[in-house]
Amino acid sequence: MATSTPAVRLRNVYKAFIGQGRTARPLLALEDVSFAARPGEFVGLVGPSGCGKSTCLNLLAGLTAPSAGSVEHHGAQVAGVNTKVGYITQDDNLLPWRSLLANVELGLEFRGVPREEWRRRALEFIELVGLGGFEGHYPHELSGGMRKRASIIRTLVYDTDVVLMDEPFGPLDAQTRVILQAELQKLWERDRPTVLFVTHDLVEAIALSDRIFVFTSRPGTIKREYRVDLPRPRDVFRIHETTGFDDLYDALWSDIRAEIQRARQGELQAVEGSR
Numbered sequence: 001m002a003t004s005t006p007a008v009r010l011r012n013v014y015k016a017f018i019g020q021g022r023t024a025r026p027l028l029a030l031e032d033v034s035f036a037a038r039p040g041e042f043v044g045l046v047g048p049s050g051c052g053k054s055t056c057l058n059l060l061a062g063l064t065a066p067s068a069g070s071v072e073h074h075g076a077q078v079a080g081v082n083t084k085v086g087y088i089t090q091d092d093n094l095l096p097w098r099s100l101l102a103n104v105e106l107g108l109e110f111r112g113v114p115r116e117e118w119r120r121r122a123l124e125f126i127e128l129v130g131l132g133g134f135e136g137h138y139p140h141e142l143s144g145g146m147r148k149r150a151s152i153i154r155t156l157v158y159d160t161d162v163v164l165m166d167e168p169f170g171p172l173d174a175q176t177r178v179i180l181q182a183e184l185q186k187l188w189e190r191d192r193p194t195v196l197f198v199t200h201d202l203v204e205a206i207a208l209s210d211r212i213f214v215f216t217s218r219p220g221t222i223k224r225e226y227r228v229d230l231p232r233p234r235d236v237f238r239i240h241e242t243t244g245f246d247d248l249y250d251a252l253w254s255d256i257r258a259e260i261q262r263a264r265q266g267e268l269q270a271v272e273g274s275r
């Protein structure tokens with residue numbers, strides 16, 4: 001069977017951060033982390049806070065370098081800032097002095113797309129997420145959900161083949177989150193980029209992902225891999241009613257709970273030891 005090169009891959013990656021302050025002990029954030037995403041795959045990354053999920057995305061974006069191991073994008077080592085991947089974080093990062101349309105066009109401008117194509121493509125994506133009519137509005141005139149839509153399409157508009165998303169819906173209310181999940185699913189099915197999606201919301205991870213990697217608590221490593229075999233397209237509004245959802249949710253949650261407990265015991269032992 002032919003095996004295609006993964007879109008992104010971490011191979012035996014370690015990441016240590018230099019400690020700060022007087023006690024400057026180095027902190028091992030990632031320990032022997034290996035995982036890959038196939039082209040067009042939607043991969044969820046979940047795990048306790050501080051386990052190194054954001055660090056993995058930063059490595060793939062080339063914003064930081066591994067201490068050991070390799071970080072690859074289509075088989076090539078990531079060296080320096082990787083401008084070929086899109087990165088969407090909790091902050092919408094819209095420029096306040098540019099209209100919605102001009103903010104979305106910015107992504108195309110940066111990528112060297114011919115000027116005459118900017119408007120057409122930007123408007124197409126604005127329509128796609130139901131923001132038609134708001135293209136002349138400035139970020140402060142838009143709701144949190146609208147700004148988030150704008151920041152997502154600003155990245156997806158330039159045909160990036162890999163999109164890194166770090167708790168993108170974190171600050172939004174529960175209803176807006178689910179609506180945006182549905183829209184993200186629609187956008188993903190349209191062009192099928194590879195997505196690495198970090199979330200602490202296990203329902204969201206199940207609703208969107210093809211596979212989910214669960215991290216251990218720090219130092220982060222991959223504890224388990226789950227395949228999400230729920231049929232597509234998925235009704236994210238009723239995902240909890242889908243056959244197979246409950247078992248997957250329980251398994252994920254029990255993995256995470258075990259990791260949180262393990263981390264807490266480690267902390268207690270450290271405190272005891274220092275007495």
Ligand SMILES: Nc1ncnc2c1ncn2[C@@H]1O[C@H](COP(=O)(O)OP(=O)(O)O)[C@@H](O)[C@H]1O
Pocket residue numbers: 017018027029047048049050051052053054055056218
């Ligand atoms: N630039 C940095 N300098 C020092 N420590 C860092 C830095 N970035 C992350 N860390 C530490 O590495 C660990 C993993 O962080 P992070 O990847 O942000 O975790 P997560 O996203 O899973 O919550 C944390 O303990 C965090 O404090």
Ligand SMILES: [Mg+2]
Pocket residue numbers: 053054055166
């Ligand atoms: Mg994080």
